[in-house]
Amino acid sequence: MSAERPGGAALQGKVALVTGASSGIGAAVAKMLARSGAIVAACARRQSRLEALKAELEADAPGARIWTHTCDLRSVEAIIAMFDALEREVGPVDILINNAGLGRPAPLSERGEGRSSYAGWAEMLDVNVMALSVCTAEALAQMKPRGVAGSIVHISSLAGYRIPKEGGFYGATKHAVRALTEGLRRELQAEGSPIRVSAISPGVVQTEFGGVFLGDPDRAEEMYAGLQPLTAADVAAAVEFAVTAPRHVQVHDILLRPLSQPD
Ligand SMILES: NC(=O)c1ccc[n+]([C@@H]2O[C@H](COP(=O)([O-])OP(=O)(O)OC[C@H]3O[C@@H](n4cnc5c(N)ncnc54)[C@H](OP(=O)(O)O)[C@@H]3O)[C@@H](O)[C@H]2O)c1
Structure with a gap:
C-alpha cells in the first residue's frame, strides 16, 4: 500500500x-475510508x-486495498460466513460501518396487496435492525480479544427522532438503531472498553433510497421536492469526523439535515 494518499x-x-x-x-464512505488509508x-x-x-x-487511491464480498444481510449465516472470510483473507476488523438499510412502502394501516406490507416490515427489521446487530456482535468478537x-x-436517520410521512415502520427501525447505539455504548463503557460506538442520523440524502422507499426507482426525485438534499459525501464527512476523532472523544450521534428540509 502506498503511504501517501489524497486526504x-x-x-x-x-x-x-x-x-x-x-x-x-456506503459507496461514499468506502471512498473516504480508502483515501484515509484503510x-x-x-x-x-x-x-x-x-x-x-x-x-x-483503486484508480482514485493508487495502492489502496479493497476486498469485496457478496452478502445478503437478511441471512445470519451469511453474515457470520462473511466475518469469518474477512478475518481469514484480510484480517480482523477494526472499523465497522453499519450502513446497509432500506425503507419499503409498507403503511402500518394497510396490509398491502397480497399482504405485501408484512414482507416489507420483515425486510426492514432484518436489514436495519437484525443485520446491524449481528454485524456489530461479529465485529466485537474480532476486536475485543485484541484490545x-x-x-x-x-448509519441511522432523522427517522430515529421523528416519524416520516408514510414511514411508520421505517421510523420504528431507526428508533431501534438509536436505542441500540445507546445500549451498546453503555455495555462497552461498563467494560472499560476502548471501542467506541457512534450514530450518524441524516435527513434526506440523494441516493437510491428514495426509489426503494417509494416502490418505484422513477419516483426517487419526489423525495427531494422543494429541497436540496444532502449528498452521500456529506454523510461520509460526518463518518470521517467520528472515526478520526481523538480517542477520548466518542461522537454519540450527528444529526444532519438539509438546510431546506422542513421536518
Ligand atoms: N437516503 C436517505 O435519504 C437516507 C436518510 C437517512 C438515513 N439513510 C440510511 O442510509 C443507509 C444507506 O442508504 P442509502 O441512502 O445509501 O440507500 P441506497 O443507495 O439504496 O443503498 C442501500 C444499500 O444497502 C444495501 N442493502 C440493502 N438491502 C441489503 C441486503 N439485504 N443485504 C445486503 N445489502 C443490502 C444495498 O446493496 P444491494 O442492493 O446491492 O444489496 C445498498 O448498497 C440506510 O441505512 C438508510 O436507512 C438514508
Whole structure:
C-alpha cells in the first residue's frame, strides 16, 4: 500500500468493513475510508456494483486495498460466513460501518396487496435492525480479544427522532438503531472498553433510497421536492469526523439535515 494518499492516511492499515457499499452513502464512505488509508471491505448483494467500486477506489487511491464480498444481510449465516472470510483473507476488523438499510412502502394501516406490507416490515427489521446487530456482535468478537480501539458506526436517520410521512415502520427501525447505539455504548463503557460506538442520523440524502422507499426507482426525485438534499459525501464527512476523532472523544450521534428540509 502506498503511504501517501489524497486526504491523508489517518486510518492507515485499519481494516474497515462497510455494509451496503454498492451505492449511495456506503459507496461514499468506502471512498473516504480508502483515501484515509484503510483496507476497505465492501459488502452488498450486487456484485457487479462492488467490482465497479473496487476499480474506482483503486484508480482514485493508487495502492489502496479493497476486498469485496457478496452478502445478503437478511441471512445470519451469511453474515457470520462473511466475518469469518474477512478475518481469514484480510484480517480482523477494526472499523465497522453499519450502513446497509432500506425503507419499503409498507403503511402500518394497510396490509398491502397480497399482504405485501408484512414482507416489507420483515425486510426492514432484518436489514436495519437484525443485520446491524449481528454485524456489530461479529465485529466485537474480532476486536475485543485484541484490545483494539475499534469503531462501530451506525448509519441511522432523522427517522430515529421523528416519524416520516408514510414511514411508520421505517421510523420504528431507526428508533431501534438509536436505542441500540445507546445500549451498546453503555455495555462497552461498563467494560472499560476502548471501542467506541457512534450514530450518524441524516435527513434526506440523494441516493437510491428514495426509489426503494417509494416502490418505484422513477419516483426517487419526489423525495427531494422543494429541497436540496444532502449528498452521500456529506454523510461520509460526518463518518470521517467520528472515526478520526481523538480517542477520548466518542461522537454519540450527528444529526444532519438539509438546510431546506422542513421536518
Ligand atoms: N437516503 C436517505 O435519504 C437516507 C436518510 C437517512 C438515513 N439513510 C440510511 O442510509 C443507509 C444507506 O442508504 P442509502 O441512502 O445509501 O440507500 P441506497 O443507495 O439504496 O443503498 C442501500 C444499500 O444497502 C444495501 N442493502 C440493502 N438491502 C441489503 C441486503 N439485504 N443485504 C445486503 N445489502 C443490502 C444495498 O446493496 P444491494 O442492493 O446491492 O444489496 C445498498 O448498497 C440506510 O441505512 C438508510 O436507512 C438514508
